[in-house]
Amino acid sequence: MTHAPHGERQGPAATDTAPRPVQDIRAVRVPATVLTEHQAAVAAIREAYAAIPPGSPVRLAKRTSNLFRFRDPLPRQAAGDGPAAARYRGLDVSAFTRVLYVDPRARRAVVGGMTTYEDLADATLRYGLIPLVVPQLKTITLGGAVTGLGIESTSLRNGLPHESVTEMEILTGDGRVVTASPGGEHSDLFRGFPNSYGTLGYALSLTIELEPVQPYVHLRHFRFASPEACMEAVGEIAAEASLDGHRADFVDGTAFSPDEIYLTVGAYSDVAPWVSDYTGQRVYYRSLRGPREDFLTIRDYLWRWDTDWFWCSRPFGVQHPAIRRVWPRRYRRSDVYRAVVAFDRRYRLWETLNANRGRPAREAVIQDVEFPLARSAAFARFLFGQVGMSPVWLCPLRQRSDQPWPLYPLPPGEVYVNFGFWGTVPLPPGSADGHYNRLLEAEVAALGGRKSLYSTSFYSPEEFWEHYNGPAYAALKRRYDGAGRLAGLYEKCVRGQ
Numbered sequence: 001m002t003h004a005p006h007g008e009r010q011g012p013a014a015t016d017t018a019p020r021p022v023q024d025i026r027a028v029r030v031p032a033t034v035l036t037e038h039q040a041a042v043a044a045i046r047e048a049y050a051a052i053p054p055g056s057p058v059r060l061a062k063r064t065s066n067l068f069r070f071r072d073p074l075p076r077q078a079a080g081d082g083p084a085a086a087r088y089r090g091l092d093v094s095a096f097t098r099v100l101y102v103d104p105r106a107r108r109a110v111v112g113g114m115t116t117y118e119d120l121a122d123a124t125l126r127y128g129l130i131p132l133v134v135p136q137l138k139t140i141t142l143g144g145a146v147t148g149l150g151i152e153s154t155s156l157r158n159g160l161p162h163e164s165v166t167e168m169e170i171l172t173g174d175g176r177v178v179t180a181s182p183g184g185e186h187s188d189l190f191r192g193f194p195n196s197y198g199t200l201g202y203a204l205s206l207t208i209e210l211e212p213v214q215p216y217v218h219l220r221h222f223r224f225a226s227p228e229a230c231m232e233a234v235g236e237i238a239a240e241a242s243l244d245g246h247r248a249d250f251v252d253g254t255a256f257s258p259d260e261i262y263l264t265v266g267a268y269s270d271v272a273p274w275v276s277d278y279t280g281q282r283v284y285y286r287s288l289r290g291p292r293e294d295f296l297t298i299r300d301y302l303w304r305w306d307t308d309w310f311w312c313s314r315p316f317g318v319q320h321p322a323i324r325r326v327w328p329r330r331y332r333r334s335d336v337y338r339a340v341v342a343f344d345r346r347y348r349l350w351e352t353l354n355a356n357r358g359r360p361a362r363e364a365v366i367q368d369v370e371f372p373l374a375r376s377a378a379f380a381r382f383l384f385g386q387v388g389m390s391p392v393w394l395c396p397l398r399q400r401s402d403q404p405w406p407l408y409p410l411p412p413g414e415v416y417v418n419f420g421f422w423g424t425v426p427l428p429p430g431s432a433d434g435h436y437n438r439l440l441e442a443e444v445a446a447l448g449g450r451k452s453l454y455s456t457s458f459y460s461p462e463e464f465w466e467h468y469n470g471p472a473y474a475a476l477k478r479r480y481d482g483a484g485r486l487a488g489l490y491e492k493c494v495r496g497q
Helices: 031-051 117-125 143-146 188-191 227-240 299-300 321-326 334-347 349-356 373-387 435-446 461-467 470-480 491-492
Strands: 003-004 030-031 099-103 108-112 130-131 164-173 178-182 201-212 216-224 250-257 260-270 293-297 362-372 392-400 415-426
Touching: 030 031, 030 099, 030 334, 031 099, 031 164, 031 201, 031 373, 099 117, 108 117, 117 130, 117 178, 117 299, 130 188, 143 201, 178 188, 188 470, 216 227, 216 299, 227 250, 227 260, 227 373, 250 373, 293 299, 334 349, 362 373, 362 435, 373 392, 373 415, 373 435, 435 461, 461 470, 461 491
Parallel strands: 003 030
Antiparallel strands: 099 108, 108 201, 130 201, 164 178, 164 201, 216 260, 216 293, 250 260, 250 392, 362 415, 392 415
């Protein structure tokens, strides 16, 4: 990250849409005043991190989260003794929640690690640009999508969010602030940061690539009567970048049952004969069963899933027309629904109500898993036959880089299909919590799939490190958090610490 003279104007984006090799993009020159403010924030958070007493839990003081690892608030004395410890409520990261600079000519942005994609997209859309991958929910942060694993409907074309990062500034577990980039001194951290989930450090700023957009997205919904037919079409899209003559700038899918599956293929468009709105009375995922063609503005397309948290707003009644009319539009957001779920989990309200009604116990099944294309139809049939959740989100992806990402390796160029399914399932009589999740983990292993650690996990330590490259992680942990100030990956993602 370098600086530009104060007041340098940010010009319009280039109009060509051809991808640019990373080495052809000049360095981003952040205005000096912005860079000075950021450097002061970096010094302050480094000092605050050093002041946390050894052995105390380290958490980020964030307003929102998209993870389903619900943890109790820190008790007043959790960070040690004395008045300073009593005030500790997590590491204040509010200074890292903004876009530092957008360079439309270089098609790059320098962004605070805690910036939400909602704010990031708003900043880049002013120049006719967006990040190469924009995850589906507004309050996912850029740093979260990189240290975790974001995905969206450009992932078949552009890979995963961490693949469009060119440089990261990271506060490591041992208290240093390092710059990680390909080929640099900390290239091991650059490549090992994805899928580390904040256990090696926290991204304070990231430099990312951007791509041009057009004002609208033209959608076509293709219905398939079997998982096999659907996956054959995914293969065609991967090979031809289109389906039935419709260009595939975007592609994802929704499966309601094994014989009712839709692939939604989106193409950029300069014009739209009409524009649909799914932030009001209409529900996006229900529209897939209606007309086979649709148009959305680019911004509404990016957040088409957020209004109803995919379909997870159903338990709140928000999809019922009468309730939807009185539920304020500003509260039809994924972060609002997630806050309601967190409150319910904390006080076990729904669980108690079901028990009082004599209903069977339910298991939370929160999973994002992906499989090689050739085995995806088999998993779809297993999922509907053995677990029975519906709908299920489908998202084809293909690693963009030809270099490995050690903690989540995917064969370069191979097409995978991600399955996302989130909800609860009644437990069979005599079964304990974890029944379905363990069943799913076994099937993922049997079919050679991969499982995002955003998901609920029940792995033993041996199974976990076999799947997530234990030796590579141990080497990174020794180099960047040798004293173990941050939770380990297994402890955080399986044990919920």
